[in-house]
Amino acid sequence: MNPERRLIEDFIPIREISAESAREKSIRKGHISTLHLWWARRPLVAARAAVFASLVAAPETHQKRTALKQFMIDLCKWETGTPTLEKARKQILEAQKIRLNLPENTPLDEVPPPKVLDMFAGGGAIPLEALRLGCETYAVDLNPVAHIIELCTLVYPQKYGNKLADEVEKWGNWVIEKVRDEIGDLYPEIRVGEVLVPEGEQLNLFTQSQPQQCRDAPWHVSTPVAYLWTRTVKCPNPSCGATVPLVRQTWLCKKSKKYVALQVIPNYETKTVEFKVVEST
Numbered sequence: 001m002n003p004e005r006r007l008i009e010d011f012i013p014i015r016e017i018s019a020e021s022a023r024e025k026s027i028r029k030g031h032i033s034t035l036h037l038w039w040a041r042r043p044l045v046a047a048r049a050a051v052f053a054s055l056v057a058a059p060e061t062h063q064k065r066t067a068l069k070q071f072m073i074d075l076c077k078w079e080t081g082t083p084t085l086e087k088a089r090k091q092i093l094e095a096q097k098i099r100l101n102l103p104e105n106t107p108l109d110e111v112p113p114p115k116v117l118d119m120f121a122g123g124g125a126i127p128l129e130a131l132r133l134g135c136e137t138y139a140v141d142l143n144p145v146a147h148i149i150e151l152c153t154l155v156y157p158q159k160y161g162n163k164l165a166d167e168v169e170k171w172g173n174w175v176i177e178k179v180r181d182e183i184g185d186l187y188p189e190i191r192v193g194e195v196l197v198p199e200g201e202q203l204n205l206f207t208q209s210q211p212q213q214c215r216d217a218p219w220h221v222s223t224p225v226a227y228l229w230t231r232t233v234k235c236p237n238p239s240c241g242a243t244v245p246l247v248r249q250t251w252l253c254k255k256s257k258k259y260v261a262l263q264v265i266p267n268y269e270t271k272t273v274e275f276k277v278v279e280s281t
């Protein structure tokens with residue numbers, strides 16, 4: 001058997017890793033994707049699988065393959081725990097010891113960790129997982145946005161530790177307050193409910209701030225996070241003259257089991273168009 005042959009050249013449990021990668025897409029809390037949008041970012045569990053399987057040797061027997069398969073399924077889970085990661089690091093160092101022809105009795109903490117270089121690191125999924133697996137990791141990208149994302153994902157957490165989270169929160173809130181002072185009036189809180197915002201009047205904005213939530217109140221407070229805008233034209237028919245929005249499509253969300261759209265309702269009196277949010281499953 002060729003000792004240089006890696007696990008990734010033999011097999012990896014693609015079906016399970018694909019399923020976990022798809023599940024990871026909907027995880028928001030604690031995921032690096034919430035740090036900054038990066039369109040090409042790969043799922044972390046897939047990156048972990050690729051790094052691990054590139055650094056450990058291909059199994060020599062069917063039994064070893066079965067055991068490695070199960071190990072990889074455990075390792076490539078979003079919620080994988082420290083003990084599993086520790087085992088993976090150990091296996092990587094064992095493989096590295098053999099690859100470097102080090103004496104068998106060399107303690108693992110004296111084995112130099114493998115060097116991993118991602119020359120097109122983008123959102124940093126591969127180097128992050130290489131770091132987690134204990135490798136000496138390098139990341140490069142020519143795009144300055146990717147470079148900053150990589151600094152924030154890979155370098156600063158190691159450099160500043162836990163206090164970085166407090167600093168990010170502190171300065172994040174500082175930015176929010178500054179922005180609120182400047183443009184907060186454009187994002188007034190809206191009280192949405194059966195009484196205050198009846199059907200067909202959902203776009204009535206309340207200019208005064210309201211308390212966040214009242215347990216007994218039939219309404220709740222929402223804060224707009226974005227506006228949809230459209231160009232309008234005046235109907236050329238002299239007897240009409242209505243203002244018509246040039247809306248190309250009215251879908252707000254089109255996912256399986258969640259369909260949300262704008263219903264366009266003409267108001268013949270005011271010769272304008274109103275919008276109502278309608279939902280279906």
Ligand SMILES: C[S@@+](CC[C@H](N)C(=O)[O-])C[C@H]1O[C@@H](n2cnc3c(N)ncnc32)[C@H](O)[C@@H]1O
Pocket residue numbers: 038040041042043119120121122123124125126140141142143146
């Ligand atoms: C497909 S993305 C990488 C995605 C990454 N694996 C992740 O999970 O986010 C490819 C990256 O290569 C970068 N790139 C393209 N040409 C490059 C070059 N000549 N040198 C360095 N980076 C380059 C792009 O800016 C882009 O971020």
